[in-house]
Amino acid sequence: MLRLRGVGKRFRNGTEALAGLDLEVEAGEFVSLLGPSGCGKSTLLRMVAGLDAPTSGTLERGLAGGATGQLGFVFQDATLMPWATTLDNAALPLRLAGLAAPNARARARDALRRVGLQGFEGAWPRELSGGMRMRVSLARALVTEPRLLLLDEPFAALDEITRLRLNEDLRALWAEGGLTVLFVTHSVFESAWLSNRVVVLRPRPGRLHADVPIALPEPRTPELRTSAGYNAACRALSAHLSEAMAA
Amino acid sequence: MKRWLERLSPGLVGLAFLAAWEALVRAREIPPYVLPGPLLVLQALRDDGPSLLRSLGFTLTITLQALALATVSGVALAVALTWSRWIERSLFPYAVALQVTPIVSIAPLIIIWVNDPARALLVCAWLVAFFPIVSNTAMGLRSADRNLVDLFALYGASRAQALWRLRLPSALPHFLAGLRISGGLALIGAVVAEFVAGTGGAETGLAFRLLEAGYRLQIPKMFAALLLLSLTGIAIYAGLQALSTWLLRNWHESAVDV
Numbered sequence: 001m002l003r004l005r006g007v008g009k010r011f012r013n014g015t016e017a018l019a020g021l022d023l024e025v026e027a028g029e030f031v032s033l034l035g036p037s038g039c040g041k042s043t044l045l046r047m048v049a050g051l052d053a054p055t056s057g058t059l060e061r062g063l064a065g066g067a068t069g070q071l072g073f074v075f076q077d078a079t080l081m082p083w084a085t086t087l088d089n090a091a092l093p094l095r096l097a098g099l100a101a102p103n104a105r106a107r108a109r110d111a112l113r114r115v116g117l118q119g120f121e122g123a124w125p126r127e128l129s130g131g132m133r134m135r136v137s138l139a140r141a142l143v144t145e146p147r148l149l150l151l152d153e154p155f156a157a158l159d160e161i162t163r164l165r166l167n168e169d170l171r172a173l174w175a176e177g178g179l180t181v182l183f184v185t186h187s188v189f190e191s192a193w194l195s196n197r198v199v200v201l202r203p204r205p206g207r208l209h210a211d212v213p214i215a216l217p218e219p220r221t222p223e224l225r226t227s228a229g230y231n232a233a234c235r236a237l238s239a240h241l242s243e244a245m246a247a
Numbered sequence: 248m249k250r251w252l253e254r255l256s257p258g259l260v261g262l263a264f265l266a267a268w269e270a271l272v273r274a275r276e277i278p279p280y281v282l283p284g285p286l287l288v289l290q291a292l293r294d295d296g297p298s299l300l301r302s303l304g305f306t307l308t309i310t311l312q313a314l315a316l317a318t319v320s321g322v323a324l325a326v327a328l329t330w331s332r333w334i335e336r337s338l339f340p341y342a343v344a345l346q347v348t349p350i351v352s353i354a355p356l357i358i359i360w361v362n363d364p365a366r367a368l369l370v371c372a373w374l375v376a377f378f379p380i381v382s383n384t385a386m387g388l389r390s391a392d393r394n395l396v397d398l399f400a401l402y403g404a405s406r407a408q409a410l411w412r413l414r415l416p417s418a419l420p421h422f423l424a425g426l427r428i429s430g431g432l433a434l435i436g437a438v439v440a441e442f443v444a445g446t447g448g449a450e451t452g453l454a455f456r457l458l459e460a461g462y463r464l465q466i467p468k469m470f471a472a473l474l475l476l477s478l479t480g481i482a483i484y485a486g487l488q489a490l491s492t493w494l495l496r497n498w499h500e501s502a503v504d505v
């Protein structure tokens with residue numbers, strides 16, 4: 001699905017955000033990118049999305065034809081249009097692709113149901129809680145039925161309870177199949193519970209520090225969070241992260 | 248009870264002020280051609296009502312036409328300015344130059360160039376109403392959420408789509424703020440230009456009534472015309488404010504009632 005070879009990014013102001021990054025992601029994987037703030041996670045995700053280009057190395061995406069609609073992106077803020085209802089926000093990608101409103105709205109309704117927002121189609125963003133807004137954002141990313149879903153610290157601004165619920169729902173959406181997920185986070189616990197593989201980055205400039213498979217039982221359940229296996233995985237990731245930050 | 252008092256307090260203050268004014272004029276026996284009392288102004292308003300209202304209609308028509316013209320041309324220019332750096336570089340200095348030139352100094356020229364006096368007033372009012380709409384709208388068009396801009400790019404939105412679905416809605420609150428300023432300016436522009444045109448040109452605007460009453464020392468009538476003028480200004484502002492609140496009722500903080 002993704003193949004990065006020696007990918008580097010130097011911004012015009014001279015900041016070297018990433019250097020010599022090799023990374024492969026297979027179709028259907030759930031991979032987290034873990035690293036301290038400023039190590040280039042967002043930069044990497046934007047390049048994968050095609051919003052920015054690497055200044056060195058090659059980046060291949062296994063998306064046939066144009067990437068439009070095959071790729072979903074979720075930002076840290078819900079990034080909704082305040083002047084549009086929940087339904088129209090979720091329908092936006094389809095409208096931009098030229099679908100007529102009735103058709104786009106019908107599919108947006110389905111996407112909202114998938115994220116548990118049935119009944120809120122007519123609500124305005126300001127009427128929703130932070131968690132619900134993030135669900136709209138998720139529905140908008142899913143509405144085109146993308147093959148690759150990119151999320152940039154999507155739940156970092158939410159409270160603990162909401163975050164855990166959204167983790168579970170995201171994992172369930174992935175388990176439905178057909179989706180490759182690249183999930184950026186700075187939370188060891190979140191990355192361990194969610195993913196099948198955690199890529200740890202180290203800062204200045206951002207480079208690969210460790211590539212850690214997470215072999216925890218499926219399906220992932222809330223109870224898993226108190227299991228010995230999960231604790232061991234978190235401990236291992238924490239150790240990698242401290243090394244990465246000390247390096 | 249307290250809420251009631253709060254509601255009524257501006258009116259009560261006004262009444263007290265008028266009463267004091269009337270009392271002062273009577274006690275000091277100030278002649279009406281220096282300062283007429285409010286009762287005399289009211290009487291002038293009644294006596295000259297029809298002619299004053301006709302003049303008000305004339306001025307108001309010009310003001311609203313100028314505002315409509317400023318809205319269409321202002322938004323169009325703002326879109327052009329933000330469409331390309333090149334257009335902005337080449338046009339913006341002239342828009343600013345137009346803005347900083349006092350209307351009183353160019354009104355005589357415009358009145359000479361434009362034959363129809365009502366047209367000339369319209370051009371003057373349009374000139375002063377134009378700039379706040381341009382600059383506010385242009386700022387709004389540029390203030391779209393960066394992440395949303397990225398999102399539109401991600402889904403391959405055309406520039407026209409981004410304009411229609413993202414930039415114009417983002418600019419709406421800024422445009423409306425500009426429009427509220429322009430509403431007052433258009434009225435001022437229409438009146439000032441008519442003052443400049445003086446008795447030579449225009450027929451029946453409120454400014455003409457003001458001048459006429461001044462020449463004839465009909466000071467109560469002058470006050471009546473002034474009163475109508477400021478009431479009109481307040482009504483325009485309140486109308487635009489209501490329009491703004493209504494348009495933004497669902498989403499913008501400034502319109503969300505607490």
Ligand SMILES: Nc1ncnc2c1ncn2[C@@H]1O[C@H](COP(=O)(O)OP(=O)(O)O)[C@@H](O)[C@H]1O
Pocket residue numbers: 011012013015016017035036037038039040041042043044
């Ligand atoms: N557009 C930009 N121009 C210049 N420097 C940038 C830009 N975007 C990010 N950076 C810098 O690149 C580095 C990595 O940023 P980022 O990818 O946002 O890190 P993270 O998401 O891991 O916190 C930081 O030092 C940041 O200041």
Ligand SMILES: [Mg+2]
Pocket residue numbers: 041042043152153
């Ligand atoms: Mg980031």
